[in-house]
Amino acid sequence: xxxxxxxxLLQMIPVLIGTTFIIYAMVWALPGDPFSGKCxxxxxxxxxxxEMTAKFNLNDPLPVQYFKYLVNxxxxxxxxxxxxxxxxxxxxxxxxxxxxxxxxxxxxxxxxGISAGILAALNRGGFWDNLVLISTLIVISIPVxxxxxxxxxxxxxxxGWFPPTVGPNxxxxxxxxxxxxxxxxxLAYVARLMRANLTENLRADYVRTATSKGxxxxxxxxxxxxxxxxxxxxxxxxxxxxxxLGGAIVTEGIFNIRGIGGLLYLSxxxxxxxxxxxxxxxxxxxFLLVNLLVxxxxxxxxxxIRYE
Amino acid sequence: MRGLRKTAPVVIGASVIALTLAACGGSSDSGSGGSGGxxxxxxxxxxxxxxxxxxxxTQETGGGNVIDSMFTxxxxxxxxxxAPENAVATAIESTDQQNWTITIRDDWxxxxxxxxxxxxxxxxxxxxxxxxxxxxxxYFFEPIxxxxxxxxxxxxxxxxVGKPKAKEMTGLKVVSDTEFTVKLSRPNSQFPVxxxxxxxxxxxxxxxxxxxxxxxxxxxxxxxxxxSWDPKVSIKLKAWPDYPGAQKPSIAGVDFKIYxxxxxxxxxxxxxxxxxxxxxPDSGLAGGQYKSVLGDRxxxxxxxxxxxxxxxxxxxxxxxxxxxxxxxxAIDRQTIINNVFNGxxxxxxxxxxxxxxxxxxxxxxxxxxxxxxKAKEMFDAAGGxxxxxxxxxxxxxxxxxxxxATCVSISNAxxxxxxxxxxxxFATFRTEVVNKEMTGMFRxxxxxxxxxIENFLVPLYKTGASANDGDWSNKKxxxxxxxxxxxxxxEGIDLFxxxxxxxxxxxPVIPMWYGAVVAGYSDTVSNVQFTPFSRVNxxxxxxx
Numbered sequence: 137x138x139x140x141x142x143x144x145l146l147q148m149i150p151v152l153i154g155t156t157f158i159i160y161a162m163v164w165a166l167p168g169d170p171f172s173g174k175c176x177x178x179x180x181x182x183x184x185x186x187e188m189t190a191k192f193n194l195n196d197p198l199p200v201q202y203f204k205y206l207v208n209x210x211x212x213x214x215x216x217x218x219x220x221x222x223x224x225x226x227x228x229x230x231x232x233x234x235x236x237x238x239x240x241x242x243x244x245x246x247x248x249g250i251s252a253g254i255l256a257a258l259n260r261g262g263f264w265d266n267l268v269l270i271s272t273l274i275v276i277s278i279p280v281x282x283x284x285x286x287x288x289x290x291x292x293x294x295x296g297w298f299p300p301t302v303g304p305n306x307x308x309x310x311x312x313x314x315x316x317x318x319x320x321x322x323l324a325y326v327a328r329l330m331r332a333n334l335t336e337n338l339r340a341d342y343v344r345t346a347t348s349k350g351x352x353x354x355x356x357x358x359x360x361x362x363x364x365x366x367x368x369x370x371x372x373x374x375x376x377x378x379x380x381l382g383g384a385i386v387t388e389g390i391f392n393i394r395g396i397g398g399l400l401y402l403s404x405x406x407x408x409x410x411x412x413x414x415x416x417x418x419x420x421x422x423f424l425l426v427n428l429l430v431x432x433x434x435x436x437x438x439x440x441i442r443y444e
Numbered sequence: 445m446r447g448l449r450k451t452a453p454v455v456i457g458a459s460v461i462a463l464t465l466a467a468c469g470g471s472s473d474s475g476s477g478g479s480g481g482x483x484x485x486x487x488x489x490x491x492x493x494x495x496x497x498x499x500x501x502t503q504e505t506g507g508g509n510v511i512d513s514m515f516t517x518x519x520x521x522x523x524x525x526x527a528p529e530n531a532v533a534t535a536i537e538s539t540d541q542q543n544w545t546i547t548i549r550d551d552w553x554x555x556x557x558x559x560x561x562x563x564x565x566x567x568x569x570x571x572x573x574x575x576x577x578x579x580x581x582x583y584f585f586e587p588i589x590x591x592x593x594x595x596x597x598x599x600x601x602x603x604x605v606g607k608p609k610a611k612e613m614t615g616l617k618v619v620s621d622t623e624f625t626v627k628l629s630r631p632n633s634q635f636p637v638x639x640x641x642x643x644x645x646x647x648x649x650x651x652x653x654x655x656x657x658x659x660x661x662x663x664x665x666x667x668x669x670x671x672s673w674d675p676k677v678s679i680k681l682k683a684w685p686d687y688p689g690a691q692k693p694s695i696a697g698v699d700f701k702i703y704x705x706x707x708x709x710x711x712x713x714x715x716x717x718x719x720x721x722x723x724x725p726d727s728g729l730a731g732g733q734y735k736s737v738l739g740d741r742x743x744x745x746x747x748x749x750x751x752x753x754x755x756x757x758x759x760x761x762x763x764x765x766x767x768x769x770x771x772x773x774a775i776d777r778q779t780i781i782n783n784v785f786n787g788x789x790x791x792x793x794x795x796x797x798x799x800x801x802x803x804x805x806x807x808x809x810x811x812x813x814x815x816x817x818k819a820k821e822m823f824d825a826a827g828g829x830x831x832x833x834x835x836x837x838x839x840x841x842x843x844x845x846x847x848x849a850t851c852v853s854i855s856n857a858x859x860x861x862x863x864x865x866x867x868x869x870f871a872t873f874r875t876e877v878v879n880k881e882m883t884g885m886f887r888x889x890x891x892x893x894x895x896x897i898e899n900f901l902v903p904l905y906k907t908g909a910s911a912n913d914g915d916w917s918n919k920k921x922x923x924x925x926x927x928x929x930x931x932x933x934x935e936g937i938d939l940f941x942x943x944x945x946x947x948x949x950x951x952p953v954i955p956m957w958y959g960a961v962v963a964g965y966s967d968t969v970s971n972v973q974f975t976p977f978s979r980v981n982x983x984x985x986x987x988x
Contacts, residue, residue: 172878173871174494175503175580177890178903178911179878182598187578189602219494220659221675229676285707285727293714300711301703304677392708394676402704405840405869406494 141428148424152417156209159416160202163409170194170218170407188218192410205413215410217403223414226399231418233306234388234395238380240308240315241322245373249323253330253369254362260335268331272324284317284390301392314391318384322376326369333365366437374430378423382415485680486969486987488720488980489709490700492676496659499645500572500579508642509700510679513982514664515645516689518546518565519636523984526748526799526895526976528637531689532560532646532665536639541631541930547623552688554648555669562624564646566616570594571652572643575608581643583910584893587635589615589627631930634898641894667693667983676702691983698982719966719987720980726842729786729962738964747978748799748892749959750792750900753835753850754914756882757952766826768951769811771833771885773819774857775850777812781957784845788962792955795900795947799976802897802937808948808955816857823858832861834884838873839866843887850956877913888913888953895976897940901925905947916952 171180171188179185188194193201208215214223256268275283291313292300298313337343338361346356385397396415403411493507502511518533530536532552538544552560571577573585575596585591596608615627628635638644646665651658662670667689668681682697701718703709706725712718714737728734734742755762762768777791790798794807810818823829835851837843844864851862865884867873877886890911892899902925903909907917921943928939947953963980965972968988973981 167868167872167875169875170871172875173869173873177888177913178583180580181578181582181595182602183575183582183595183604184578184580186598186602186604187576195601195603219492220496220656225675288711293711296715299717300715301708301717304674389705390708392703392705392712394704398704405871407871 141432144428144431148421151424152420153206155420156206156413156417157202159413160205160409161198163404163407163412164198164201166404166407174406192218205410209417214414217408217411218406223411226411227396227414227418230394230396230399230415233393234381234384234397236306236308237311237315237318237384237388237393237395238377240311241319241380242373242377244316244319245323245326245376248319249326250330250366250369252323252327254334254357256327256331257334257338258357265331268327272327275320275324280317280321281386281390283320284314284387287313287317288390304394306393311393314387314393317390318380318387322372322380326372329369329372330365333368334361337361337365363437367434370430370433370437374426374433377426378419381422382419484695484987485682485697485699486695486719486982486985487699487701487717488982489706489713489718489722490679490702492702493679495580496656497662497670497673498579498651498655498659499642499647500568500577500581501659502642503580506700506702509979510670510681511642511645511662511664512666512977512979513668513681513698514662514666514670515642516664516666517640517642517645518548519640520689521640521895521976523973523975523981525801527801528640528895531640533639536636538635538932541633541635541932542628544626544628544635545619545623546626549688550622552665553686554646554663554665555684555686556648556650556663558648558650559621560646560665561621562618563621564648565644566618566624567652568645568647569616570612571647571655573613574611575604577655584638584641584643585613587628587630587632587638588613589629591615591629630926632898633929633932633936634894634896637896637898638894668698671697678702693983693985695982695985695987713964713966716966716968719969720963720972720985721965722961722963722974722978722980724962724964728964729788732786734962734964741965741967741972743961743963743965743972743974744788745961745974746790746798747959747961747974748797748895748976749978750795750797750890751789751956751959752792752795752888752890753885753954753956754888755885755916755952755954756880756914757917758880758915759883761829762885764826765950766822767829768954770819770823770826770858771854772808772811772951772954773813773815773822774854775954775956776814776853776857777957778814780846780849780853784849788960789957790960792957795905795944795953795955796897797892797900797958800892800895800897800900802940804941804944807941807944811948811951812955814853814857819857820859823860829858829860832863834863834865836865836867836873836876836882836884836886838868838870838887840869846956847887880915882913885954886913889959891959892977897937897944898925898929901940901943902929905952914952916950918946918950918952921946921950 171185174180193204216222217226252268256265259265288300291297299310302310343356343361346360382396384395385401388395388398400415490509491506494504495501495507497507497510499511499515502508516531519528520531522529532548533546534549535547536544554560569585572579573582573591573594590613593610594608594613597605599605617625619625648663650663667684667687669684671680671682673679679700683693706723707727709718709721710725710728713721724734755768781787781789793805793812796803835847837847847864851864854862890904903911905912905916905921906925907922924939924943928936931939961974961978963974969985971984971986973984975981
């Protein structure tokens with residue numbers, strides 16, 4: 137287990153270098169230079185463009201630029217944005233907010249998604265099953281921004297139960313509504329995944345064996361069937377956590393959450409290479425760690441999968 | 445002289461449910477505590493400044509709102525007429541429109557107590573124009589003699605060649621603490637209007653000591669002083685009690701709340717968490733929803749903005765003047781405004797915005813009036829058009845709706861295929877435009893820097909001008925602009941108008957409509973007015 141973890145951690149180094157280079161090259165390859173749209177309808181003054189080009193090494197060939205960036209990065213220097221703010225500050229302002237949002241969303245997914253899935257599987261063909269199937273179908277078919285605006289309008293403005301936008305401190309209470317919106321789609325998938333797995337496992341040989349062994353129904357379902365059905369669900373949730381961190385742009389926009397998704401979107405639009413690469417680097421790192429955690433969790437759920 | 449760059453709010457049908465919203469938002473920002481607390485500040489929709497908070501570095505709205513409230517220049521603009529009125533200046537005079545003598549008040553200070561002198565202006569302008577300082581607003585000083593020497597030279601790739609020859613412009617001379625002279629490289633009667641732009645603000649000595657630190661904690665000479673800047677969250681300004689200007693603000697301060705998305709600001713306004721929203725997003729405009737929500741708490745007025753369609757004159761296909769006129773006539777502007785903008789724009793009948801002195805309605809004449817039959821006749825007489833027409837735009841600015849509607853109008857009237865041609869984003873779009881790579885029509889827009897008819901003509905249509913995207917060139921127009929710039933008062937305005945008439949003869953750019961302010965406010969503020977620059981007037985607004 138220990139050796140496995142160390143090997144996985146070491147594997148992260150080439151992955152990190154590879155992804156940062158790809159992202160750097162992609163930002164570099166974007167059409168349109170950063171200063172062509174900055175001054176609106178007229179070109180920016182040549183002195184300004186020259187100064188910024190020199191400051192951000194934009195005239196160097198790509199490998200040189202990337203090498204300079206990497207050297208800075210290894211010293212813990214993420215560079216500066218065009219407005220002169222350290223990129224690290226930008227990331228550290230946005231990341232905790234996004235992390236909290238994603239975490240609450242994941243909790244919604246786990247609690248509501250898994251229970252709905254179990255409920256449906258145990259009542260196959262019954263009322264609860266149909267309710268879960270139909271409601272998840274509806275959620276899956278509605279785009280997230282529609283759900284977002286509807287939730288904001290209904291619960292934020294009309295009923296006033298939740299604040300319609302998230303304030304600077306992004307408290308848990310403020311994040312509840314956006315996190316639910318964010319979770320809604322994956323929640324539906326989790327419920328369906330759980331239902332399908334559990335339904336299948338309930339008919340498996342080992343469940344019949346356990347039942348004929350004289351175990352109580354509760355123990356059969358809880359200890360054997362549900363636990364085995366959780367494996368694909370955990371994989372899904374692990375991958376989804378990574379996706380929620382960087383991909384909550386729409387939800388963040390609707391509820392004015394100052395998160396990673398919005399930062400990334402804005403930086404791409406303004407061609408702020410340093411910020412884009414910085415954010416992505418952190419995201420990749422988190423993604424890799426979450427994946428490792430998920431893989432280790434497998435072993436805990438299913439003793440057959442052990443790493444050595 | 446920034447172009448239009450509105451971000452597109454997501455339009456959504458979910459907001460059609462009619463609602464009558466009383467003050468049920470649980471507003472927490474009124475009545476809590478005594479004066480001076482930031483709870484009693486007026487909250488205004490804002491965006492994150494893209495540059496340090498320095499007048500010479502600030503162009504976009506986010507930083508512009510702050511700079512405008514913190515600095516007072518030589519002149520300010522009248523709320524109603526947009527005419528310049530002396531503020532720090534007591535007189536700006538010239539006999540030949542080229543050599544200007546400026547006298548300023550001797551009792552005006554900065555917020556740190558140091559006096560505003562003639563050097564405060566001259567040093568600030570020299571700093572902004574000096575190439576190595578890389579100021580975004582440096583081109584505003586181009587009319588001043590000696591600008592080229594301080595700006596420096598650049599090679600073909602845009603790299604600076606050596607250091608600039610001089611550090612100070614020869615055209616600026618300090619006579620005394622309260623007087624300085626400006627020599628322009630050619631006459632410009634609009635100079636007194638120009639100096640009200642925030643790029644011309646005076647700067648205190650602390651600025652020159654450490655511009656970088658100043659950009660995070662600026663000291664101005666205007667009605668509001670800097671309190672705090674929480675990046676991406678809010679910028680707070682408090683009223684400066686010793687403001688020497690004629691009109692002092694009645695509010696304790698202002699809090700620019702930073703939103704990434706106008707729809708979020710719109711939601712906050714409805715819930716009572718925001719006092720002033722300067723732009724109601726499409727989701728609020730849809731079906732006139734904003735009127736039913738806000739009642740009379742809505743401000744609608746013309747803005748110094750014009751939306752246009754440019755021809756790449758450098759492309760032979762568009763050489764024919766009659767073809768350009770026919771296309772203009774084929775556009776049913778009013779119908780597009782009604783369908784796409786809920787009637788919140790005003791049809792353009794010329795190239796100059798109605799908010800400036802010198803505006804004349806109907807300069808464009810019949811060529812800006814929709815007449816399908818006549819347009820078709822002209823189009824055929826001009827020999828038609830080979831292939832299909834395209835209208836390029838940046839897809840990230842919410843332009844798709846009107847661009848497609850315009851193309852439909854042209855296709856229907858002229859019987860030629862016309863399609864909108866999106867480019868991924870503004871940066872890519874502008875790169876193509878600046879590099880003269882356009883092969884069809886493309887959208888252009890202009891937001892004025894200072895309220896002068898000159899600002900709507902010279903930078904856009906003069907030969908080789910910085911925003912002359914279509915490369916149109918016309919000797920008669922150029923001569924009229926030079927002549928007009930040399931004449932003061934109505935005489936100059938008349939000549940500018942004659943220049944505008946040349947545009948009608950040649951149609952290098954099709955006028956579409958004038959922009960408008962469509963703003964809303966909460967029930968805790970009153971006397972809400974908007975300046976000719978589409979900004980909320982913080983000097984007149986009141987908060988209960």
